[in-house]
Amino acid sequence: MTAQTPQKQSRPRSRPASRSSQSRNTRGRREAGGGRNGRGGSISASTRRPIRKSSGPQKPRPRPRTTTIAKSQLRIIPLGGLEEVGKNMTAFEFGNDIIIVDLGLMFPSEDMPGIDYVVPDYHYLQKNKHRVKALIITHGHLDHIGAIPYLINRVGNPPIYATPLTAGIIRQKLEEFKLQKSVMLNEFKPDDTFSFGAFNLSFFRVNHNIPDGVGIALKTPIGTVVHTGDFKIDFTPRDEQPAELHKIAKLGGEGVLLLMSDSTNAEQPGSTTSEREIGINLEKLIAKADGRVIVSTFATLVSRIQQVFDAAEKTGRKVAVSGYSMDKALEIAYNLGAIKFDKNIYIRLKDIGKLKDEEVIIISTGSQGQENAALGRMAKGDHRQVRLKKGDTIILSSSPIPGNERAIQNLMNALFSLGTKVIYNKMFDIHASGHGYQNDLRLMLALAKPKFFMPIHGERHMLEAHARLAEDMGIARDNIFILSNGNILELAKKGGGPVVAGAISKTKLPNSPVMVDGLGIGDIGEVVLRDRQVMAQDGMFVTIITIDSNTQKVIGDPEIISRGFMYMKGNDQLIKDTVTKIKDICNKHTANKLENWSPLRAALRDDIGSYLFQKTERRPMVLPVIIEI
Incomplete structure (x- = not known):
């Protein structure tokens, strides 16, 4: 893949996406100074290069x-x-x-x-x-x-x-x-x-x-x-x-x-710290490390990835990459010339075992504490190709996104518990905003x-x-x-x-x-989100009630299903009392025949919800299910 600016007055190799796209794209006009040849003039639809795989x-x-x-x-x-x-x-x-x-x-x-x-x-x-x-x-x-x-x-x-690098990243997203x-x-x-x-x-x-x-x-x-x-x-x-x-x-x-x-x-x-200073600090840390070095950062932090390759070349190490987004970002940036390195420095992740520990650097995703990112899987022991061990040095070269602080702390605790050395920004200037x-x-x-x-x-x-x-x-x-x-x-x-x-x-x-x-x-609104929050916090309480369609009397005992609220075992008395409460509510509301079950469902949700809170100080989502026979 190569970086290529749209030409002003020449046809690109690829065709426009559609007629509607052609009509729309004639609205933009490139003025003098654009393109490779510096000529002015308008750009027709034919000079708009649609996305190509590359x-x-x-x-x-x-x-x-x-x-x-x-x-x-x-x-x-x-x-x-x-x-x-x-x-x-x-x-x-x-x-x-x-x-x-x-x-x-x-x-x-x-x-x-x-x-x-x-x-x-x-x-x-x-x-x-x-x-x-x-x-x-x-x-x-x-x-x-x-x-x-x-x-x-x-x-x-x-x-x-x-711009070319930005377009390359967008192109990859669109292809996905x-x-x-x-x-x-x-x-x-x-x-x-x-x-x-x-x-x-x-x-x-x-x-x-x-x-x-x-x-x-x-x-x-x-x-x-x-x-x-x-x-x-x-x-x-x-x-x-x-x-x-x-x-x-x-x-x-x-x-x-x-x-x-x-x-x-x-x-x-x-003033912000210069990226050049961060590169110097990274090189010092990598040079001092005795074993493997794992540098975790954002996949789109191209300057940091470049600095790791620079440090690898100066310290005699090879670089492998772990994480899908990191791998794709490296491919795009390298093909566009935004990252430059000797190809002999780069190795496949599966080949790191062929090298001594002091010869290995791994660039990974997961600096924000994401459990399913590469570093998170390493910390849990779930990574298929990398097993962390005592002597590894982990460098977290990014700043926390607001809201991710707790997840990052949990990640660091897990890494420390494995005996690894963890270096982060409060210890050393390894990230510049x-x-x-x-x-x-x-x-x-x-x-x-x-x-x-x-x-x-x-x-x-x-x-x-x-x-x-x-x-x-x-x-x-x-x-x-x-x-x-x-x-x-x-x-x-x-x-x-x-x-x-x-x-x-x-x-x-x-x-x-x-x-x-x-x-x-956009199909998840406030109501659905609120339901999820309730279930995530206090669980769900389902009661299944069988009612005779002619007499509207409850048949047998209601069935209780609890998920995320309480264990059924060990709470026999609460379940028994709740079943009695459910039957009382049903009998009260069906004394005079109901035309539909909506009033009964509402009463069960409200009254059983209040009753359970009174007994447990928890508010599960109460879901009444009525079956007519």
Whole structure:
């Protein structure tokens, strides 16, 4: 697989996916500076390459204003990523044109049993899918691309635009879902520009902990909006070019109407650690290790994977990979040139037994404590090819995703109990955040010099911290907007004049978590989730009652089934008393013949539920089953 940018005026080798895709893709126009040959002009449908197989005291915040402004306006609608970490998605709307930036997912919290992923509320875009011109992706982390296979067809199947590495990761996801023939994926470089209706897009390279990340400048009829994507300022990145700060400064000189900036580390003072420093520390740790070294990190943390290969070459070790997603990420990054190493260093996992322990490094998934990931299976002794032992060194080279702290602690405890040496970030600098600290955020604000500011990508306390930082940098309080998912920021010229005003609309779109469970998308609502929570916490209590259809009298004793509530053995008296209670409720409600069993079922649920709580202080789900004979 090789990286390939779409050509401007030449036909690609592959054909467009469909006629509808052809019509839609003629909306985008590549301007001068794009492609390999640098020529300007429009791109027809034939040049859109479809998929081919081959992330001090606090000042009081003012209340958001909710005045109504003019109709000719830019509307910015965050549908995910605000007041949370994950499932980033923002819609930009001007007139009849809509551009989407990012389409990510979020991992479920502990109170979402059985849920695989959570994706943004897409229903507004589904209703307006005929207006969606394009989906622009800032980088290849799952919180920015993970929902594409689930939602792309639900928002109109717009053409996707991404840098080469990001496109490669998206391509692999689409192939897993067998969508590669129906989705149009276009690659671009940071110097390319596009036009989609009212929007003119340009890009600037940013540093993150995955290569090929970009920020976006969206030029509109009323001004320029700068969306940073996830970023940090790294002046010495590993095998990657520094951020294009000159482009941001140029945009600031021309005038930035609104800056939307990453807030994940807005509470962290100072500057982020350079990736180059992390590489040096990893090399030292690996050189000191006596036995095998297992480095666990995110599969998409390409820079870290590269650093492990660099350390292996310098310390005379071979590298094997464990974990499906890690294996695929390595394949994609290597084929695109994002990771470079001597092929003699790489070995298959099944061959590690042929080497001495001090010659082996294993890169694995599972740094977030996932039980079924490679490291989790090693910790449980369930891994088919790797058995951990005393003398192994485990390096956890990632930071905990909020909500995963307990799982990571459990994993570490299991690893320690096996006699392994576990090294994590609190002990040694072996992970650098991909999100800018306060000095990085100040520099972005100073270069962009925006009139308005909107913190994005973070929980509420992170957004508030970033807002205070912007105010300290001189942005007026009234020009800082903290939104929730579903809020609409409206920007328009006052009375048709040159001055642009901004306000949060009085209208807020419905925005609820859309849960993915197996093949189901959004079919698990609050009621089902609440039932799962009840069953997960207190179990289920089923009573099966046989009733004579003529007399409506209970026949025999009701049958009791308990799952996750109590053991039937040892609770004979409680079961006997509950059976008596059930029969009393039935006799009371059938004294006068019932037309249907709904009132009886409701009474059994409520009364038996209360009775069981009185006896056990637990509230199982009570499920009455009535059989007529």
